[in-house]
Amino acid sequence: MPARCRSEVAMNTGAQEILLEVDNLSVGFDLYDGSAPFFRAKRRRTEVLHAMSISVYTGEVVAMVGASGGGKTVLADCILGRFAGNEEVTGKIRYRGKPCSAEDLSKLRGNGISYVPQGVGFLDPLMRAADQVRGLARGATREQRAQDADRRIVRQRELFESYGLDREVERLYPHQLSGGMARRVLLMCALMDAPQLLVADEPTPGLDLVLAIHALDDIRTFANEGGGVLLITHDIELALAVADRVAIVRDGTVVEVAPVASFERPELLAHPYTRALWHALPENGFTACDEADMAAEGPQNDAAKEVSHGA
Numbered sequence: 062m063p064a065r066c067r068s069e070v071a072m073n074t075g076a077q078e079i080l081l082e083v084d085n086l087s088v089g090f091d092l093y094d095g096s097a098p099f100f101r102a103k104r105r106r107t108e109v110l111h112a113m114s115i116s117v118y119t120g121e122v123v124a125m126v127g128a129s130g131g132g133k134t135v136l137a138d139c140i141l142g143r144f145a146g147n148e149e150v151t152g153k154i155r156y157r158g159k160p161c162s163a164e165d166l167s168k169l170r171g172n173g174i175s176y177v178p179q180g181v182g183f184l185d186p187l188m189r190a191a192d193q194v195r196g197l198a199r200g201a202t203r204e205q206r207a208q209d210a211d212r213r214i215v216r217q218r219e220l221f222e223s224y225g226l227d228r229e230v231e232r233l234y235p236h237q238l239s240g241g242m243a244r245r246v247l248l249m250c251a252l253m254d255a256p257q258l259l260v261a262d263e264p265t266p267g268l269d270l271v272l273a274i275h276a277l278d279d280i281r282t283f284a285n286e287g288g289g290v291l292l293i294t295h296d297i298e299l300a301l302a303v304a305d306r307v308a309i310v311r312d313g314t315v316v317e318v319a320p321v322a323s324f325e326r327p328e329l330l331a332h333p334y335t336r337a338l339w340h341a342l343p344e345n346g347f348t349a350c351d352e353a354d355m356a357a358e359g360p361q362n363d364a365a366k367e368v369s370h371g372a
């Protein structure tokens with residue numbers, strides 16, 4: 062992992078505006094008990110997000126770190142207005158201060174908020190790489206759409222060049238792309254429409270180190286130029302390399318949001334789970350977490366649980 066991407070690119074110093082506020086979001090899914098015969102199957106509600114709160118300002122990268130199954134992708138789906146239909150959702154999501162319904166959020170997708178999905182299965186298997194990145198041309202008239210299509214070709218070629226993808230790759234279908242190429246195509250799809258907020262769900266697995274650094278630099282540069290990024294990752298080292306703040310997710314809730322600087326001194330970290338993650342970093346001795354101790358201990362410093370941005 063890169064030592065500190067943040068030092069390589071000057072930080073944005075402009076006034077920050079709030080882009081995204083997730084406020085006390087809870088999500089429960091209705092599931093049917095598969096062990097019972099169909100006509101007796103009972104519906105059971107399982108809550109996977111519990112009063113989750115997180116904010117992202119312009120100019121910052123907020124990393125969301127936590128174990129598998131913690132609810133990070135469910136949160137991303139909610140922000141993108143992608144609901145399965147079998148869930149109950151409470152709480153609020155605001156974009157630029159405005160409370161958004163599921164419909165508002167799905168309209169913002171590609172029009173302000175872009176997504177880098179976790180799986181390469183999001184690519185259309187029947188569409189060539191260049192067309193996936195270009196997306197649909199927009200415009201009220203045929204002439205406007207033709208102009209937009211030309212602009213998209215130029216932008217797609219810039220992105221391909223910057224990500225080291227040859228012209229031959231333009232014509233490949235997803236099954237012909239390597240894992241690393243497919244991930245780059247996903248990232249380029251998200252950057253195509255000049256979003257304000259990027260929600261990136263594990264954008265680097267499958268990339269070699271050089272490309273992972275490139276992807277992180279790109280995410281950092283995007284924020285420095287005034288965008289905001291919610292970067293979902295398992296990898297705390299990656300989070301510390303690129304983010305301004307790190308939100309620690311555990312069992313469907315954010316247990317702590319800490320500025321990256323707090324990870325230099327574990328006593329600045331409020332929650333035992335965050336400190337356990339810190340101790341598990343190779344440079345800090347690689348000590349395994351003791352789940353029982355963490356369950357017994359609560360956060361030690363409630364005031365540090367949610368820190369203000371840029372703190």
Ligand SMILES: Nc1ncnc2c1ncn2[C@@H]1O[C@H](COP(=O)(O)OP(=O)(O)OP(=O)(O)O)[C@@H](O)[C@H]1O
Nearest residue numbers: 090109127128129130131132133134135136145295
């Ligand atoms: N449509 C759904 N119906 C029922 N349960 C779901 C649904 N989508 C997700 N879940 C459950 O919600 C929980 C959180 O899943 P999620 O994919 O958000 O975790 P994650 O933190 O993104 O994990 P990973 O790091 O492995 O990607 C899991 O227990 C998952 O099984």
Ligand code: NI
Nearest residue numbers: 133134179262
């Ligand atoms: Ni996930």
